[in-house]
Amino acid sequence: MSLLEVREVSVRFGGHMALQDVSLGVEPSKIVGLIGPNGAGKTTVFNVITGLQEPLRGRVLINGIDVTSFAPHDRAQRGMARTFQRLELFGSLTARENLMVAAEIRRTWGQHTIPAEERVESAIDLLGMHEFIDKRADVLTTGQARLVELGRALVTRPKVLLLDEPASGLDASETEYFAGILQGLARAGMGILLVEHDVPLVMKICHDIYVLDFGKVIAHGIPEQIQQDQRVIDAYLGSGSGVPA
Amino acid sequence: MDQFVTYTVFGVVLAAIYAIAASGLVVTYTTSGIFNFAHGAVGMLGAFAYWQFHVKWGWPTLLSIAVVLLVIAPLIGVFVERVVMRGLQGVSEVTKVVVTIALLFTLIQVAPVIWSPKGSYSVQPFFGAAKIDLAGAGVTYHQLIVIGVAIVVAAGLRALLYGTRLGIGMRAVVDNRMLAELNGARPDRMSAFSWILGSALAALAGILIAERIGLETVALTFLVVNAYAAAVVGRLTSLTRTYVGALLLGLGQAYAQGYLPDNPTWFAERNLDIRSLSLAIPVIMLFVVLLLIPHARLRAHGIVRSRELIPRPTYRWSLVGFGVLIGVVSLLSGALSGEDTLIWSQGLCFGIIMLSLVPLTGYGGQISLAQMSFAGLGAYAIATWGGGGNPLGVVLAVLLAAAAGILVALPALRLRGIYLALATLAFAYVMEKVVFNQRALFPTTSKPVDRLWGLESNRAYLIFLAVVFSLVGFGIVWLRRSKFGRRLQAMKDSPAACATLGLNLTVTKLQVFILSAGIAGLGGALFAGANRAAATDSFSAVQNLPVLLMAVAGGIAMVSGALTGGLLLASFSLATRSIPTLELFGVDAKSFFENLFRLAPGLIGITLGRDPNGLVAMVSDKVKRLWERRLQHRGTRDLPVPATRWQQLVEPVWAVESMGVDTPFVPEEIARIDERLALDEEEVRAGVFA
Ligand SMILES: Nc1ncnc2c1ncn2[C@@H]1O[C@H](COP(=O)(O)OP(=O)(O)O)[C@@H](O)[C@H]1O
Ligand SMILES: [Mg+2]
Numbered sequence: 001m002s003l004l005e006v007r008e009v010s011v012r013f014g015g016h017m018a019l020q021d022v023s024l025g026v027e028p029s030k031i032v033g034l035i036g037p038n039g040a041g042k043t044t045v046f047n048v049i050t051g052l053q054e055p056l057r058g059r060v061l062i063n064g065i066d067v068t069s070f071a072p073h074d075r076a077q078r079g080m081a082r083t084f085q086r087l088e089l090f091g092s093l094t095a096r097e098n099l100m101v102a103a104e105i106r107r108t109w110g111q112h113t114i115p116a117e118e119r120v121e122s123a124i125d126l127l128g129m130h131e132f133i134d135k136r137a138d139v140l141t142t143g144q145a146r147l148v149e150l151g152r153a154l155v156t157r158p159k160v161l162l163l164d165e166p167a168s169g170l171d172a173s174e175t176e177y178f179a180g181i182l183q184g185l186a187r188a189g190m191g192i193l194l195v196e197h198d199v200p201l202v203m204k205i206c207h208d209i210y211v212l213d214f215g216k217v218i219a220h221g222i223p224e225q226i227q228q229d230q231r232v233i234d235a236y237l238g239s240g241s242g243v244p245a
Numbered sequence: 246m247d248q249f250v251t252y253t254v255f256g257v258v259l260a261a262i263y264a265i266a267a268s269g270l271v272v273t274y275t276t277s278g279i280f281n282f283a284h285g286a287v288g289m290l291g292a293f294a295y296w297q298f299h300v301k302w303g304w305p306t307l308l309s310i311a312v313v314l315l316v317i318a319p320l321i322g323v324f325v326e327r328v329v330m331r332g333l334q335g336v337s338e339v340t341k342v343v344v345t346i347a348l349l350f351t352l353i354q355v356a357p358v359i360w361s362p363k364g365s366y367s368v369q370p371f372f373g374a375a376k377i378d379l380a381g382a383g384v385t386y387h388q389l390i391v392i393g394v395a396i397v398v399a400a401g402l403r404a405l406l407y408g409t410r411l412g413i414g415m416r417a418v419v420d421n422r423m424l425a426e427l428n429g430a431r432p433d434r435m436s437a438f439s440w441i442l443g444s445a446l447a448a449l450a451g452i453l454i455a456e457r458i459g460l461e462t463v464a465l466t467f468l469v470v471n472a473y474a475a476a477v478v479g480r481l482t483s484l485t486r487t488y489v490g491a492l493l494l495g496l497g498q499a500y501a502q503g504y505l506p507d508n509p510t511w512f513a514e515r516n517l518d519i520r521s522l523s524l525a526i527p528v529i530m531l532f533v534v535l536l537l538i539p540h541a542r543l544r545a546h547g548i549v550r551s552r553e554l555i556p557r558p559t560y561r562w563s564l565v566g567f568g569v570l571i572g573v574v575s576l577l578s579g580a581l582s583g584e585d586t587l588i589w590s591q592g593l594c595f596g597i598i599m600l601s602l603v604p605l606t607g608y609g610g611q612i613s614l615a616q617m618s619f620a621g622l623g624a625y626a627i628a629t630w631g632g633g634g635n636p637l638g639v640v641l642a643v644l645l646a647a648a649a650g651i652l653v654a655l656p657a658l659r660l661r662g663i664y665l666a667l668a669t670l671a672f673a674y675v676m677e678k679v680v681f682n683q684r685a686l687f688p689t690t691s692k693p694v695d696r697l698w699g700l701e702s703n704r705a706y707l708i709f710l711a712v713v714f715s716l717v718g719f720g721i722v723w724l725r726r727s728k729f730g731r732r733l734q735a736m737k738d739s740p741a742a743c744a745t746l747g748l749n750l751t752v753t754k755l756q757v758f759i760l761s762a763g764i765a766g767l768g769g770a771l772f773a774g775a776n777r778a779a780a781t782d783s784f785s786a787v788q789n790l791p792v793l794l795m796a797v798a799g800g801i802a803m804v805s806g807a808l809t810g811g812l813l814l815a816s817f818s819l820a821t822r823s824i825p826t827l828e829l830f831g832v833d834a835k836s837f838f839e840n841l842f843r844l845a846p847g848l849i850g851i852t853l854g855r856d857p858n859g860l861v862a863m864v865s866d867k868v869k870r871l872w873e874r875r876l877q878h879r880g881t882r883d884l885p886v887p888a889t890r891w892q893q894l895v896e897p898v899w900a901v902e903s904m905g906v907d908t909p910f911v912p913e914e915i916a917r918i919d920e921r922l923a924l925d926e927e928e929v930r931a932g933v934f935a
Contacts, residue, residue, distance in 0.1 A: 052544065071749075073746075073747050088545045089738075090735040090742065091549045091739075101746075108748075138551070152746070156746055
């Protein structure tokens with residue numbers, strides 16, 4: 001059974017169809033890529049999954065349970081967490097407090113096995129955030145803020161993690177480190193849905209890729225298939241290198 | 246039949262005036278994102294200016310109106326936009342609300358300085374009592390003119406917003422800044438223009454209604470509350486719906502006045518009057534319409550870079566602070582006269598009531614304009630059940646207010662920002678007009694109160710209040726440092742992120758509303774104790790405005806801010822009272838200083854855009870800086886980011902910063918704008934509130 005399933009979701013903004021019959025699935029231990037040009041509808045898919053955007057049609061299932069009518073917090077409590085493309089940290093709190101809040105929220109509905117502080121410390125260690133962890137979140141650099149957001153999602157111990165362009169703002173070595181973390185999380189059983197413009201990264205770590213263009217899934221397959229797909233090359237990858245348009 | 250026609254005409258005329266006033270609100274709101282609580286005060290000034298020109302100086306009607314609408318109102322608009330509204334970037338919704346409330350207080354106090362309250366002012370309807378006959382009912386020319394003007398305004402605004410580039414730009418700003426960034430042109434003109442237009446519409450409404458309700462500052466100013474309901478029917482963005490709302494409201498009021506049956510005997514026997522409901526029609530409508538607004542969708546909006554700080558006090562320094570407070574009050578109380586003791590007691594009670602806003606608004610970002618109504622319930626409880634100083638009275642005060650908190654919170658949970666402020670204000674009006682004025686509850690407008698534990702000495706009571714303030718304040722400090730306090734702040738910064746982390750926002754808001762209402766109820770009970778009376782007019786809806794204003798002015802996220810705000814609020818009356826009669830250079834200095842003190846709350850509030858953290862932070866920041874200079878301390882301070890930097894850091898939430906009309910739109914852009922504007926209402930609104 002899929003951890004996360006999106007079935008034939010459509011979204012309309014005014015007269016504009018932002019998504020048309022989009023379906024995708026995320027299995028445990030798999031990193032699934034969702035790529036496509038700007039404005040293709042990737043963030044909208046995330047918003048539908050997390051309950052921030054009501055779809056016109058279609059359903060969302062978490063662990064086989066239809067959550068389409070659930071409030072965002074109810075969905076999160078089924079084991080899902082996300083990051084935001086434009087960053088959505090709690091600006092007036094420190095980075096550490098950002099993580100604490102998330103860990104404490106987790107304790108309001110989950111089992112209370114590991115104390116919040118401990119989970120926060122492990123996230124700080126894992127992501128190497130010691131240097132800036134006591135700064136206020138609204139003064140962090142984009143790269144730091146992305147890490148904090150990832151950490152904040154992780155301390156809720158999600159089964160499925162949605163990442164919206166997590167590597168933008170990271171330099172090459174940070175990206176590499178980051179890729180390692182994602183692979184580690186997947187090995188530990190987490191399902192990850194990754195929206196990312198860094199095509200080499202996506203090709204390297206994803207097990208499965210969906211390509212979105214003008215709100216439609218135009219291709220789906222393993223990285224090798226996607227790289228060969230003529231429509232994907234035309235719409236997104238461009239003829240040469242594999243660099244996004 | 247002719248009676249029906251009379252009521253209908255009356256209702257339509259009211260509707261016309263509401264519509265004009267409300268469209269002014271809508272115009273400024275859509276372009277600047279600021280709901281102008283001072284709109285009515287601008288209308289009031291317009292009406293007085295018209296009186297000055299037309300009645301006092303005998304200018305012709307049309308000339309007087311033209312000067313008011315084309316010179317005076319625009320000047321006010323430009324002043325407001327330049328001096329008050331600029332610099333409101335990176336401030337929270339509550340600061341925006343409070344700045345316009347402050348403006349309202351300033352304008353309300355300015356008017357009597359120019360037009361002495363001792364004088365008598367009245368304006369005649371246009372063409373006097375001349376009327377025509379309509380289905381057996383007389384319709385005055387004035388009424389016809391009012392209706393005609395409303396139609397012209399509607400047509401004019403439509404032509405402006407849909408037919409001119411300026412208007413299209415203004416409408417596009419409603420939508421979102423991304424789109425607005427298509428254009429590199431100047432925004433300031435558009436913002437200024439919307440304030441000018443808004444002021445002119447307010448003044449027009451003021452002139453038209455002045456003959457009916459008279460030139461009375463407060464009545465004219467608050468008449469506009471009725472227009473709020475109409476504007477909210479248009480969700481603050483749609484002019485057509487605003488007009489429909491105004492029509493419903495005007496007719497509803499007129500028919501209620503004409504046809505509502507006498508109070509049924511069953512109610513009369515129980516000293517209840519359901520006819521008072523008719524007084525509350527506009528606010529009831531406001532409340533109902535707000536409840537019909539679809540749930541505000543959660544949206545990601547990027548990291549909020551707020552200039553506002555929420556200090557994290559240490560227990561040790563808080564204890565020192567409370568110790569100092571109790572010590573100072575004990576010492577001081579020996580030296581104060583009886584009357585001064587009373588005023589300081591009131592100040593501490595206001596402080597406790599303002600403490601209720603610290604977790605709710607300061608930490609949690611929920612705006613409430615109903616705290617004085619909760620306080621009123623507390624006062625009622627102690628008057629009713631606290632006889633002989635029975636502590637049960639205070640316990641019930643807290644519980645009753647907390648219960649009312651649930652009542653407000655449940656429907657209000659779905660609302661955010663200005664809508665929440667308006668809903669709570671509507672609740673406060675309903676409490677005032679439908680609950681507090683029932684003779685079954687308050688046989689007269691004031692009910693005697695016994696002080697808790699019979700603390701008869703004013704001095705003992707004052708010290709007691711300082712202790713209570715310290716206890717509650719310490720609780721708030723504890724809260725700030727607790728999980729719950731952190732969670733409230735997180736909710737304020739990003740409800741969307743909280744929800745996607747699994748936080749039930751409804752429960753969290755409900756908790757903080759209950760807590761806050763309970764504290765306000767306690768404050769109200771103690772306030773009534775200080776006065777030995779629960780007087781209903783202390784708890785009228787309007788009283789919420791200065792309370793929120795001074796709480797923010799002191800520092801909404803700080804215990805010390807609440808203390809400062811409370812003491813200041815009480816001391817304004819002290820200061821005005823204690824100024825000796827004196828003349829300086831042949832000028833009556835007493836009245837000068839009195840006016841200054843009356844203006845103080847407003848003036849303090851207006852400066853909040855510059856420094857939204859309030860007086861306490863401002864002073865302590867200065868002290869800290871002096872101190873650091875003395876210590877030759879050169880460590881870089883991590884936070885706050887220097888104020889000057891904010892202009893560069895803060896993303897302009899309102900596209901007014903990035904959009905103007907200097908560069909002509911190309912057809913493609915206009916097409917995109919129109920495509921945007923075809924978004925359904927909810928989208929647009931969600932964008933506005935994101
Ligand atoms: N709230 C909204 N209202 C109107 N249009 C929107 C909204 N959110 C996204 N869109 C539009 O939907 C399309 C998809 O956007 P998005 O999901 O953010 O794309 P991506 O993340 O792939 O870059 C874009 O054309 C965008 O302008
Ligand atoms: Mg995106």
